[in-house]
Amino acid sequence: MDYPLPELSAFRLDVIRFVEANLPADIAEKVRLNIEPEKSDLYRWEQILNGHGWFCGHWPVHAGGAGWSPLKRYVFEQAMAEAGAPPLQPFGQAYVGPVIIEYGTDAQKQRFLPKIIDSTEFWCQGYSEPSAGSDLAGLKLRAERKGDHYVLNGQKLWTSYAHWADMIFLLVRTSQEDRPQKGVSFILADMHTPGITIRPIITLDMKHHVNEVFFDNVEVPVENLVGDEGDGWKIAKFLLATERLIVAETGKARRLLSQVRTVAENTLEAGKPLFEQSAFRRAFTEAEVQLQTLEAFCARQLKGVAQGKVLGFEASLMKIRGSELLQSITELGSRVAARKGLALSPEPLPEGSNGEQAEPTEASALLSEYLFQRAATIYGGSNEIQHNIVSKARFGF
Amino acid sequence: MDITDETSSDAALLREHALRWVEQAYDDLHELSGRAHPQGFDPDIAREVAAQGFLGVMVPEAKGGTGGGLAEMAGIMEAVGRGIVAEPVLSVGGIAAPLLARLETPEADAFLAQLVAGESTAVLAHYESARGFDRSVTTGARQDGADVRLSGEKANTLDLAGADTLLVTGLDANGRLGLYRIDPAAEGVTLKIYRTVDGRTTASLTLADASAERLSGSDDIAALVDETLDAAAFLVCAEALGAMRYLVDVTADYLKTRKQFGQTLDRFQVLQHRIVSMLLATEETAGVVEAVIDAKQPRRARAIALCKTVTARSARYVAQQSVQLHGGIGVTDELKISRYFKRLMMCESLFGDEDYYTARYEALRPPA
Ligand SMILES: Cc1cc2nc3c(=O)[nH]c(=O)nc-3n(C[C@H](O)[C@H](O)[C@H](O)COP(=O)(O)OP(=O)(O)OC[C@H]3O[C@@H](n4cnc5c(N)ncnc54)[C@H](O)[C@@H]3O)c2cc1C
Numbered sequence A: 001m002d003y004p005l006p007e008l009s010a011f012r013l014d015v016i017r018f019v020e021a022n023l024p025a026d027i028a029e030k031v032r033l034n035i036e037p038e039k040s041d042l043y044r045w046e047q048i049l050n051g052h053g054w055f056c057g058h059w060p061v062h063a064g065g066a067g068w069s070p071l072k073r074y075v076f077e078q079a080m081a082e083a084g085a086p087p088l089q090p091f092g093q094a095y096v097g098p099v100i101i102e103y104g105t106d107a108q109k110q111r112f113l114p115k116i117i118d119s120t121e122f123w124c125q126g127y128s129e130p131s132a133g134s135d136l137a138g139l140k141l142r143a144e145r146k147g148d149h150y151v152l153n154g155q156k157l158w159t160s161y162a163h164w165a166d167m168i169f170l171l172v173r174t175s176q177e178d179r180p181q182k183g184v185s186f187i188l189a190d191m192h193t194p195g196i197t198i199r200p201i202i203t204l205d206m207k208h209h210v211n212e213v214f215f216d217n218v219e220v221p222v223e224n225l226v227g228d229e230g231d232g233w234k235i236a237k238f239l240l241a242t243e244r245l246i247v248a249e250t251g252k253a254r255r256l257l258s259q260v261r262t263v264a265e266n267t268l269e270a271g272k273p274l275f276e277q278s279a280f281r282r283a284f285t286e287a288e289v290q291l292q293t294l295e296a297f298c299a300r301q302l303k304g305v306a307q308g309k310v311l312g313f314e315a316s317l318m319k320i321r322g323s324e325l326l327q328s329i330t331e332l333g334s335r336v337a338a339r340k341g342l343a344l345s346p347e348p349l350p351e352g353s354n355g356e357q358a359e360p361t362e363a364s365a366l367l368s369e370y371l372f373q374r375a376a377t378i379y380g381g382s383n384e385i386q387h388n389i390v391s392k393a394r395f396g397f
Numbered sequence B: 001m002d003i004t005d006e007t008s009s010d011a012a013l014l015r016e017h018a019l020r021w022v023e024q025a026y027d028d029l030h031e032l033s034g035r036a037h038p039q040g041f042d043p044d045i046a047r048e049v050a051a052q053g054f055l056g057v058m059v060p061e062a063k064g065g066t067g068g069g070l071a072e073m074a075g076i077m078e079a080v081g082r083g084i085v086a087e088p089v090l091s092v093g094g095i096a097a098p099l100l101a102r103l104e105t106p107e108a109d110a111f112l113a114q115l116v117a118g119e120s121t122a123v124l125a126h127y128e129s130a131r132g133f134d135r136s137v138t139t140g141a142r143q144d145g146a147d148v149r150l151s152g153e154k155a156n157t158l159d160l161a162g163a164d165t166l167l168v169t170g171l172d173a174n175g176r177l178g179l180y181r182i183d184p185a186a187e188g189v190t191l192k193i194y195r196t197v198d199g200r201t202t203a204s205l206t207l208a209d210a211s212a213e214r215l216s217g218s219d220d221i222a223a224l225v226d227e228t229l230d231a232a233a234f235l236v237c238a239e240a241l242g243a244m245r246y247l248v249d250v251t252a253d254y255l256k257t258r259k260q261f262g263q264t265l266d267r268f269q270v271l272q273h274r275i276v277s278m279l280l281a282t283e284e285t286a287g288v289v290e291a292v293i294d295a296k297q298p299r300r301a302r303a304i305a306l307c308k309t310v311t312a313r314s315a316r317y318v319a320q321q322s323v324q325l326h327g328g329i330g331v332t333d334e335l336k337i338s339r340y341f342k343r344l345m346m347c348e349s350l351f352g353d354e355d356y357y358t359a360r361y362e363a364l365r366p367p368a
Helices: A006-022 A025-032 A039-051 A070-082 A090-103 A106-117 A232-246 A250-265 A278-306 A313-338 A362-377 A383-395 B006-025 B028-036 B043-051 B070-082 B089-103 B106-117 B222-257 B269-294 B300-331 B336-349 B354-363
Strands: A123-126 A142-146 A149-157 A167-173 A184-190 A196-202 A208-221 A343-346 B122-125 B140-144 B147-158 B165-171 B177-182 B189-196 B201-214
Touching: A006 A070, A025 A039, A070 A232, A070 A250, A070 A278, A090 A106, A090 A123, A090 A167, A090 A184, A090 A232, A142 A167, A149 A167, A149 A184, A167 A232, A184 A208, A184 A232, A232 A313, A250 A278, A250 A313, A250 A362, A278 A313, A278 B354, A313 A362, A313 A383, A313 B336, A343 A362, A362 B300, A383 B269, B006 B070, B028 B043, B070 B089, B070 B222, B070 B269, B089 B106, B089 B122, B089 B165, B089 B222, B122 B147, B140 B165, B140 B201, B147 B165, B147 B177, B165 B201, B177 B222, B222 B269, B222 B300, B222 B336, B269 B300, B300 B336, B300 B354
Parallel strands: A123 A167, B122 B165
Antiparallel strands: A142 A149, A149 A208, A167 A184, A196 A208, A343 B189, B140 B147, B147 B201, B165 B177, B177 B201, B189 B201
C-alpha cells in the first residue's frame, strides 16, 4: 500500500525495522492474538523505546523529549502500530505530560515528568462521571479546600486502566458558578491515597479496561493543583487539542487490515480461500480505499499544522472517520470469524472430556477487537457529538 | 395471512405462550447461568425449557411432538431471541428433532422421544471447515463389515460441545449423503471447544475412522438436509426479530430517561431519527419473516434467502445502534444491551451471512 508522506517514508521504515528488531517476541504475540498485555509488558517496551530516545519524542527538548513535529509524531505512532507494537498508553506521555509541561510549576515538572519518561509511574484520566458523559460540564466531583489540602468527594466513571494507575489527573468542581464550565479545576491525585476505591467494569469483549473510581474524603495536597482554581476547563481544552493530533489510528488500521487479509487467505469457502471470493474481496478493497483516504486526509491536515495552521473541527472529522474505519475493518474480520462459529476464546476442557485443548486464533483476535471498537464511536466525544462540534464550528449552526 | 386458518392461530397462541414464559420465568440468572457450564448452558434449565414443549413443536404428534411447522417454531424462536435464551432450542427443537422425524427410520425414531422430552440432546454437525458457509461435504462413511466408520472435519458448530449424541452427515461409497449417529466419547472423535462471542459454546469435530450408526435409510438425503438448513437459517431470523424488538423498546426507553446537556436524549433529533431507522429495520425483518411463512414450496427457499439477507443486515444495524445510543453503558457486559448485541452477531451469521444468502437469492432466481 502506498504511503502518502514521501518525505517521512525513510523515518517510517526505520521505525518499522526497529520494532521488528526490538519488540520482545512475547509482547508481539500478545498484540497479534489481541491478548491484553500486562502493565509490565508496556513498561518493558516503553523503556526499550526510551533507550532509543523515541519515548515521549513529541515532548520539547527542554522537557526531555526530541521535539518532534506533529507530523513526525503521527508517522512514528502509526508506524509503530502498523509494525505490531502495543499501543502506547496515552494518559502519561500524551495527555498529562504536555499539560504539566505547559501549565505545571517547576516542582510539578520535576516531580512528575521524569517518572513518565522512565515508565515508573502509570497515569489515568478522571473526567467522566455518571452525570457527565457527552456533557462533561455536568461533572460533580467536589474538591473542597481545607488548609493545605483539597478534600475530594464523588465518583468518576469509565476510568481506563485506573487499576494499573499510580496517579490520576482529574477534573473536579472547586466552586459553584453561574456557568457549569466555571469552577472546574485540574488536579493530580495519588491513586494510593486512602479513600479511593476502584470497581472494575467488564466491557463486551469480556476484558477489564475501565473502572468506576470512588472518592471518599480523599486528601490531595494543594501543590497538586495545576494552574489556578477554575482553570480546569481551559486546561482540558488544551489537552483536547494535543490529543486531537493522534485521534485517527491509521497505523493500527493498516495492521488490522493486513491481519484480515491473512485470516481470509487462510479460511476456505467452498474449498477456495475466502479472500478470493468476490463479495468479500470487494468489501476488503472498500476498506482499503477508506484507509488510504483517511491517511491522505490526515497527512494533508498535519502538513497544514507544520505550516502553522491550528487544527479545529478538522480533528473531529479525523475522529469520525478514524473510528468508523476501525469498526469497518474489524467488522470484516468478524465476517471471517463467523465462518468459525464466532469462537471468541478457547474453553478450558471439562474434566474427562474427549477433547483437545483449542488455541486462540487470529480470527478470534479480530472478533474481540470488533467488540471493543464499538466503543471507538463513543469515547473521547461520541461521533454524534463530533458532528455537533463540526456543524457549530464550521457553519455556526 | 388468513387469521381463521387453524395452524396460524395455533402459531399465534404458541408464540404468546413462549413470550410470556420468557417474560415471567426466564430471568437474567437463567440467561447467564450457561457461562459457568462447559457446554454453554445449564442442563437443569435445558430440561425446564424442554418442559415448555418447545422441542417437539416440529415433530408429528404420532412421534411424540405437537405436529407444527415453521410458523409455530418461528414464534418460539422469537421468544428465544426476546429473552436471549441460551439453551439449545434451535439446535434440538428446530434442527435435530424435525430432521430425525423426517428420516422415517426406526433408528431415528428410537431416540426422538428422549430429545423432545429434553432427556438428552443431539446436535447436527454438517458444515465443514474447508467449506465455510457452503453446504457441500466431503466427510466419508466407510462400511466396515456390519459397522460404519466416518472420517472428516466438521466446522465449529453451536451447542455441539454439550450434545449427548452427534448427528453427522457423510457421503457413502456411492456418493449418497446419509445421517449418522456418533457417540462423542467414541474412539477417533475429537472435539475442540470454544466459547462463542455470546457465551454459548461451539466445537469443531474431527473424525478419524470413528464408529457410527446409520440413521437415514438408503436414499440420498441431500435435499432433506438442504431444507433443514434453510429452515434453521429462517428460524434464526425469527430469533433475531425477537432480540431486535427488545432492543428497540429498551433503547427508546433509555433515550427518554437519560439526561445530558440539561435534557433527555430523546430531545436530540439525530437520535430520534436513528431510533426510527432501527424500528424500520426491525419492521422490515418482521415482514420478510412473515413472507417466508406465507411462501409455498418451491418458492420458500428463495424467500428464506431474502429473509436471511435482510435480517443479517438489520440485526447488525439495530445491534450496533443500540449500543451506540446507550453510550458507555452500552459497551458494558453488565448491561443486557451488549449481550443482545452479541446474540445478534450470532443470528447474523449462523447458517450463512448476508453475502451467502444474497448469492443464494441470486442463484435461485426463477427463469424469466
Ligand atoms: C472504553 C471506554 C473508555 C473510556 N475511558 C475514559 C477515561 O479513561 N477517562 C474518562 O474520563 N472517560 C472515559 N470514557 C468515557 C467517555 O468519554 C464517555 O463514555 C463519553 O463521553 C460518552 O458519555 P456517556 O457514556 O455518558 O454517553 P451519553 O453522553 O449518555 O450519550 C449517549 C448517547 O447519546 C448521544 N448524545 C449525547 N448528547 C448528544 C447530543 N447533544 N446530540 C446528539 N447526540 C447526543 C451520544 O452520542 C450517545 O450516542 C471511556 C468510555 C469508554 C466506552
